[in-house]
Amino acid sequence: MAAQTILQKLEILADAAKYDASCASSGTAKKNSLGGKGIGSTEGMGICHAYAPDGRCISLLKILLTNHCIFDCHYCVNRKSSNVARARFTPQEVVDLTLAFYRRNYIEGLFLSSGIVKSSNHTMEQIVEVARILREEHDFRGYIHLKTIPEADPEIVHQAGLYADRVSINVELPTDSGLTRLAPDKDARQIEGAMGKVKADLVEAKDARKRFRHAPRFAPAGQSTQMIVGADAATDADIVGKASRLYDNFRLRRVYYSAFSPIPDASAVLPLKRPPLIREHRLYQSDWLMRFYGYKPSDVMQATEADGNLPLDIDPKLAWALKFREAFPVDVNRASKEQLLRVPGLGVKAVGKILASRRHRALRLDDVALLTQSITKVRPFICTVDWRPVTLTDRADLRSLLAPKTEQLELFAA
Amino acid sequence: MTALQHVKLGTYYVVHLPEADDFDFWRERARALVQCDVPPDRIAWVEPGGSGDLFAHGERRMPVPPMDAKPVRANRRFVSLARNAILHSDPERFALLYRVLWRLQSNPRMMEDKADPDVRRVEELDKNVRRDSHKMHAFVRFRLVESEANSGEGEVGEHYVAWFEPEHHILRANAGFFMRRFSNMRWSILTPRGSLHWDGETMSEGPPAERHDAPGGDPMEDLWRTYYASIFNPARLKIGAMLKEMPKKYWKNMPEASLIPDLIAGAQGREAKMVEKGALEFEERPDTLAAIDKAIHACRKCPIGSLDNHAVMGEGPQDAALMIVGEQPGDQEDQIGRPFVGPAGQLLDAHLEKVGIDRRSSYVTNAVKHFKYVQRGKRRLHQNPGAKEIDTCRWWIESEREIVKPKLVLAMGASAARSVLGKTVSITKVRGAPIALEDGSELWVTAHPSYLLRLEGAAREEQARLFDADLAAVKARLEELA
Structure with a gap:
């Protein structure tokens, strides 16, 4: 050779x-x-x-x-x-x-x-x-x-x-x-x-x-x-x-x-088929929750479904919040850092910005919108001076409202 | 620049900056203007190449701050943000930073208010510049040119030259990064906004350059492209994630980027082929013995299946407590279509009878379902199956174990043991004691009866004795479990 x-x-x-x-x-x-x-x-x-x-x-x-x-x-x-x-x-x-x-x-x-x-x-x-x-x-x-x-x-x-x-x-x-x-x-x-x-x-x-x-x-x-x-x-x-x-x-x-x-x-x-790539992603998300958001392993495990796996259609933080609705809504003007970190859609940076800004003004929904990526995701879980999610948190179909729309990937995957 | 003695109310000041990234100049002028109480809307900041003529009527002389002027206040956070944000290509940046500095005098903690539009804009500029710098660290690609000029100390003239197109005025600010990283290398970075040259000891600046000033290629790029293509895993395509971090605007100066379209196009096809090549379309386990029987006859997942032979299915009651696993069907088994009917089978029967195990109440099967042989004239000579073939056939034996759910599995020979355990073990080391299996059952390992057939005299007697002892232990254990 x-x-x-x-x-x-x-x-x-x-x-x-x-x-x-x-x-x-x-x-x-x-x-x-x-x-x-x-x-x-x-x-x-x-x-x-x-x-x-x-x-x-x-x-x-x-x-x-x-x-x-x-x-x-x-x-x-x-x-x-x-x-x-x-x-x-x-x-x-x-x-x-x-x-x-x-x-x-x-x-x-x-x-x-x-x-x-x-x-x-x-x-x-x-x-x-x-x-x-x-x-x-x-x-x-x-x-x-x-x-x-x-x-x-x-x-x-x-x-x-x-x-x-x-x-x-x-x-x-x-x-x-x-x-x-x-x-x-x-x-x-x-x-x-x-x-x-x-x-x-x-x-x-x-x-x-x-x-x-x-x-x-x-x-x-x-x-x-x-x-x-x-x-x-x-x-x-x-x-x-x-x-x-x-x-x-x-x-x-x-x-x-x-x-x-x-x-x-x-x-x-x-197994001959690959597991969905999203599963790996959900695990990394839960890893992040434990390393930067103060979640304990037991918290993450509570977010798993009956089969012991994290849901694939929504992220683990949202899954946790939907299971523990009594912890919400969180008042962005008063809540502790730990509470804010549990709000789906609020990242570590956004929480930092909220904590700094609320010393200067009573935050309104529009203010929070400026500090976060997507206010629609955050809205059902927070209160501001001018906002309370009265009807939203109790809705049974909240999950389907918040879960991302199914992507039509298969159309192009062939 | 001569200074104006007195600040005139309503005067419009024009400040010309010597360089687009000159923070210190901006800071000095801004400090004086704040001390003279000049409001933000009375100043035009003009950078080189900027539209200064619009302000031809403005006052170019700087006001002189009064002797009792208050010191200008700015916190550290603002200074560090401003130092970086000023590198942005937005022409409004100087005015924005002045406005924030102006407001900071009455509200020193203003930078904390992240919902303030000016604060947000400064942070955004800073973020854009940091990203541009970071991408420069990442995506600059040097190409080697051999130059005649010797750098003096015996080093042959290796000169590394890169062409890069930054979005903002970041070149000078990032000279230090490349100097610290490549301090013992002679290099140049050429950009449309200027160029940097390092000779191993000193840094010098040069005029703006054009793409053709930089070398067109480097032989090492073939290796780099090979690496790029090989490290990519076609089973996981995430084009969006790639584009987010490596937008197309950078592609033209990166040698590896030319491969991307083909890699994407080939990816789905490659993965499909990979799965197909392994012919591994066992997706659902068969759930009845009859289904397995049918499936193994069509199985061509390893080369043995393609020989001139028939699959031989295991036999015995579906609720057998004992599963006996051999290696593979032999010549006679293949012709008759039943396991253990040839010479080795007859020997097995004799020993089973001797220790009192009823073969008819056990499930008897093989690790490999087809007969592997080589043709020698009229005879088909037995060949041992390879590790890979055994592993491929594990699919079937595992399916059988799942249906029969034996309490005890007796593996005869190394092939059978491998097919249950997934690894090759030494018979002499593991025989005579149970090995716990994942499903709660246990495995006992012994020699294959055909091994006894190949021995003679005392050796055969010794092995027969060991074989009987193993069978007796299995029988005793079965009675315990029953």
Whole structure:
């Protein structure tokens, strides 16, 4: 077989990496290349250098070092028994590609993952080697996200954290039984053990930096994880519960959800139809509610329907409000921040604006309209000086009034 | 500019700004005008290239504030907003900011009133400019030109040049970002509003440029386009989300954007093909054994189904407590159409009888429903099914398990174990103990009887003993469960 060109390898190994949802480059320590020998900077805010037609941000060069793998996880396109084209980059090739893209301002940095070759330790060493060359030989100060392998030696994983801005370990599936069934070579306890170890390293490094200014940084952008939605029977309530447990136990920065999507050469254990993309979206919305709106996991679970899933036609915040109508209407001129954050249609920014403005004037409905995206959505749940939703909140058909009209997407989808 | 000694009532002042983004100049003039009590509607602010002639009759000399003038008040929030909003291309921005500054003197907390139209407009300008800056950080694309000019320190003349068309006057304000990021690189950013050049040590400004001043391509762009096309997941098309963040106006200067129309057009077709190629249109599980029997005869989801053979359905009572799973039908099973009737089947029967398990009350089936073989002359030689084939056929065995709902599954051989567990296990390691299954039933694993057939002498005796022991354990467990 003729040797593959860089272009052919890139095609295979980028394609193989696209099922990973995360591409964030935000939240790391500020650094720049002034006074250094190389290039690169991170200034807090992540930058999306392009968007693909799937609506996802392209921020990092997201590739696998290799898609050869000794594991046989059913949902994964790279599993051992899958019949896909295989390729393998050398660490130096990844380094060259990263720098060439970075110099042209295509990317914020590198997100490197890999199939397991030879052994977990060997693979992890190769991943770390790429980061080492970038950081030490080229003084690269852009963003590096390394996927770590739970089965690898903690010492090598620790090394990864010293070079990387972020490390992540995928929990893959929301339930342990799903993991046993679909990822027979993986072990939930081992994954969580590795996440616990990374958390301990993060805490220790942060503490050391407080006491010694030059203590080495350890993954300043923290750790994240990913769950596949729709490949097993887990309900949204299961998923939200799992996510909040992960946030609490391992201080994760983010839990990413990836709607299971049909992969080439799929295993027969998997569902063949993709779950509706909107389900992933609803989960992210509930994630947002918990992270920024003060909802507890139990609140989100109350918003689920009888089957344990969040409604698809309306967002979880509206679903919660419709179930707990006694909490409304909320007086925008008096209510607390927490109460305002529960109003469907009011975001964190709008609430901030309302709180600031009401010190200057008694807000009328028109004023609120100026501060929000859509007053029609908000109106049934608030009172202002000149507005009370007397008839609206009690209406039985409120849901259908507020739910977005069904989109006629199928007409064009064919 | 000479100063006017006294403020004349009703005078119309015209202020010419030296640069469109000169905040410090605006601030200095605005401060003096506020101190002289000049109301907003008596000032025209004119930027370079702006329509200054309309105000030819206006007073160009600045008034001098009285000695006892009060200091001008402005909170930090206003200053930071104004510094950024002034980069906006709206010609009204200077007047707007002056009006807000004027009003702030009597209402110092005015910036908090987010419902005020002036405050809203300033915030909107600021937001637009921030977005434009952010998109510049994101969408500038450098192209490499090899220049002869050596930068001195042995570095070969690598020079990276970009062409970008910002919507607002943001170029100078963002010089620092690119300098901090590419400090050891020689680069230039050319725009219709001016240009920036960094040589690794100093920044210099140049005149407005045109598109053809920048290089037309870069070999690396092929790799970048390959990456862009490969990272895109055709199973999830969200064109609206893309357009919201990457509006078409930016496309013409982004090498990857030329691919977008084709990627979208191909996406739906590609996904349909992907699903079809896996031939995975098992959408609903069959809910009777007869339906499975019918379906497996038409199954061509793996290559075995396409050989010259017949599907062999499992047999036994639908409410059997024990399900026995073998590997696949052999030559005789294929001809007769029943499981375990060949030599291995006869051996199995003998052992079942020995330990006292009634085959007729068990459900007997195979992991793979068709006979896999290679033709050698007149004989069809048995071939082991591959992992992928077993996995494909799991659909059927899972359907059977769902209908029969056995309390105990006995998997004979590695293929059968894989078809129940989804992973390959070692028989020697797992035999002799139950493995809990997701549906509450349990799995016992033992060797396949055909393995015994291939052994001779002491080895066969040893294996037969182990096989019997496994069967006896299954029988004991069945009685416990009953």
